[in-house]
Amino acid sequence: MNNKKYALGVDLGGTNIKLGFVSDKGEIISSSMVTTNREGGPQEVISQLKKGISEVLLKEEIKIEGIGIGAAGSVSSKKGTVSNPPNVPGWGVVNLVKIINEEFNLPVYIDNDANVAAIGEMLYGAGKDYNSFALITLGTGVGGGLILNRKIYQGNTGAAGEIGHISIDYNGRLCNCGSKGCVEAYVGNHYLMDIVKEELGKHQDSKILKIINNNTNLLTPKIINEAASVGDKYALQIIERVGFYVGVALSSVSNLLDIDTFIIGGGVSAFGTPLINSIKKTIKKNVLKTLKNRIKVVPAMLKNEAGIVGSSSLVFYNS
């Protein structure tokens, strides 16, 4: 053994529950997965969660300091509760911290997936060297976590960081939250694919259509990326535009919070360097003079394992 400490990180997603033993340096020692079975309602999800944790605790003989859980939806890290996660029927408000703590008699911490990713990036990833930054996760939704002076900023009820619901056009696209012009309504995965589907008619020469054999149901950010990587103009234009929309929202965040560092994660961030460059260019163009030369936009370093590593880091962050 060594003098490292360990924690169990649990990434409670809509489809799968991912679990991992992680050191206090962010190294994954082992990982596993069980299905979430969300259609079975809260009792089933809790049962799967307990099952997953029991199995890894039995398999590994390493002593752990505690369990950290990252969950989708509205999470109160103070109360330990998860409220109405997307697509789990009959959930309501469930105190997962209490349930898991009583079952395993270990310290348990919880936060929402974006905050957990932000804490992970701060401790082990792209945010190590920065006092304050915003993490943006570009996926089905557009989430965010705010690190202010090396602390996660939770807000009054733990709901802070909703970067996706910054409006970039008061008369813009309708968002499923009911508001207009939310940046999520432009770059959230489904919205973005809808926009591309609509526009592809005008871009018959785009390599995207070839790759998907004209079947627009096959459209994914990955496909767009593939087309862009061989120089497809329309694909590159999409990426440029995603960067622009995200950049406009982040310019407002930068001006409001005097934050100069942005870490970009989530599936859509697979657009890579062209996306990062477009975001950076837009922010630098739009922020106040004193911020322009300080703006840094970097990709997240914890990729697929962001959930597990970030969740485990809650244990070390809080203790």
Added chain:
Amino acid sequence: MNNKKYALGVDLGGTNIKLGFVSDKGEIISSSMVTTNREGGPQEVISQLKKGISEVLLKEEIKIEGIGIGAAGSVSSKKGTVSNPPNVPGWGVVNLVKIINEEFNLPVYIDNDANVAAIGEMLYGAGKDYNSFALITLGTGVGGGLILNRKIYQGNTGAAGEIGHISIDYNGRLCNCGSKGCVEAYVGNHYLMDIVKEELGKHQDSKILKIINNNTNLLTPKIINEAASVGDKYALQIIERVGFYVGVALSSVSNLLDIDTFIIGGGVSAFGTPLINSIKKTIKKNVLKTLKNRIKVVPAMLKNEAGIVGSSSLVFYNS
């Protein structure tokens, strides 16, 4: 005497320097004013500042705990510096805290005018009962101060709170900061008056034109308010629209920071209840579900004296 404590609050504005003895309950004991003489450059402004402070210190025999300064422009409360305040030739960066401390041998604190107003509202005004809120000052510019968990949030360099430079339309009105769609470019005093001037041609029956005798150079928010108070439709429409634009920007702030309380100050806030109602209606309509029922929008309580009282409060806030 009593067991109250006192401080000297100094409101360093572009035209006047206002000074006041203020108790730690926010009561103004006495106040005075000298001109800023900004055209004389930094030496002249500093000399006026010293003169104003000397005079009140000589006149009053109350012991004070320190001097608090609220200044326009870019202020670093940590370093004690004011950088390039608007319209003072040759200013550069001046360490006012050091200069005033050396002259009067008293603790000296400084912050920008919006932060100082926010601290004042937190300690003595409309923010007394709230953990977190945003103060918005609607004037020539649109400023802001963020109180998060009973602390002023300064950001990396003290520049946080620039609510006026949240973009509400990525393709909108050009702001003098160089960006597009900043809420200041819609509701900042000069911008707003420009919009009204343009539109008045289409509102020949508006009472505004009667009040100003068709001389649009006389337009002020006060005139619009006068017309609105006797039911002028166009004037009421302007106020409604100002509330809408401000509300859109504050909805983004609310979603981002999980803040539910907004305090509205500054000259344009003289529009009063119709403005407050319009801001509130817009925020409630646009924010995420969990915030809707918590939204509070209230007028600032410290009006003309916000600068003096707020500045004095820096002494008690920091000590």
